[in-house]
Amino acid sequence: MTDLGASLARIVRRLMKAEEPVLRAHGLSMWAYAALSSLAERPATSQLALAKAIGYDKTRLIGLLDELAEAGLVVRERDPADRRSHIVRLTPAGESRHAAARADIRALEDDLLGALSPTEQRQFRAMLARLADES
Amino acid sequence: MTDLGASLARIVRRLMKAEEPVLRAHGLSMWAYAALSSLAERPATSQLALAKAIGYDKTRLIGLLDELAEAGLVVRERDPADRRSHIVRLTPAGESRHAAARADIRALEDDLLGALSPTEQRQFRAMLARLADES
DNA sequence: TATTGTTATACTCTATAACTATA
C-alpha cells in the first residue's frame, strides 16, 4: 500500500492550489484565512497563542496581523491584565470577510471529497478532525 | 465543523516533522524518499515522468537525482528509443535503502493513526488512496 | 516546431538570533 505521507501531501498540495486563487479573490492569503478562521471561533488572548493555534511562526504572524489590521479585518488591543500581550479579535468586517471566503472554500472541499459517498465524507471529516486534534 | 484544509495541513506538518529525522538517519530527504518510493514501484521512463509522479519540479529533480546517483542509489540511462530521455531506476543499494527507510516510516504512520481503531485505519487509508489517485 | 534535460536567476518562505518592554 502507498505511503500515508505521500497521499496526504499530494492531497494537500492539490487543495492548496485550488484554494489559493479563491482566497486571493477575497484578498486573503492562506495564512490570513487560517488566522481569521481561528479568530472566528474565539479571539486570541495573545499573538503567541494565535500563532500556536494555527501552527504559524510568531515572528511571521506580526507582519500578517499588520496587514489584516490595516485592512480593517482585525484589531489588536493590549491586555490590561498583562500589558505585554495583545488580544486579537475580528472586526465586523473581518467576520463577514471570513464568512464569505469560507463559503467558497467549503464548496471546493466538497468538490475534492466528491469521490466519496456522503456517508464516507462524514466519516472522513470526523476521522480527520480526531487525528488533527491529537496534538 | 473545522476546515478540511486546515486539518489536513496540520496533520501533514506533524507527520513531516516526525518523519524528517527518521529519513535523515537513513541519509534521505523527504523528496529523496518520495523519488525512491516511486522508483521502487516501477522505473521512470523519463525524469519528467518521475517529476510528475511525485509532484516535484523537474528542474529541482535534477540536483536530487545527481545526489542519489552519486550515492549509488539510482542510475540514469539514456533511452535508446528516445535519446532525449533518461530512464531512471533503483540500484540494489537503492532498493534496500528504500526498504529500510520505509519500515521505519510505516511504524511512524501507524503511530499517527493510533487514535483510530484498526477498522477505521483501513477505511482511512483506503479513502485517502482514492482521493489521492483522483488526479 | 516541440520536448527532455539542464543551468542560472530571482523570488518567496522559513528559521534564528537579538532587541524592547513588561512581568
Next chain:
DNA sequence: TATAGTTATAGAGTATAACAATA
C-alpha cells in the same frame, strides 16, 4: 529572570526563463 512582541538577517525552498540536444 522570563515572556510577548518586534526587527533584521541568513538560509532553504520554489518558480521562471533561457539554452543545447534530440525528436
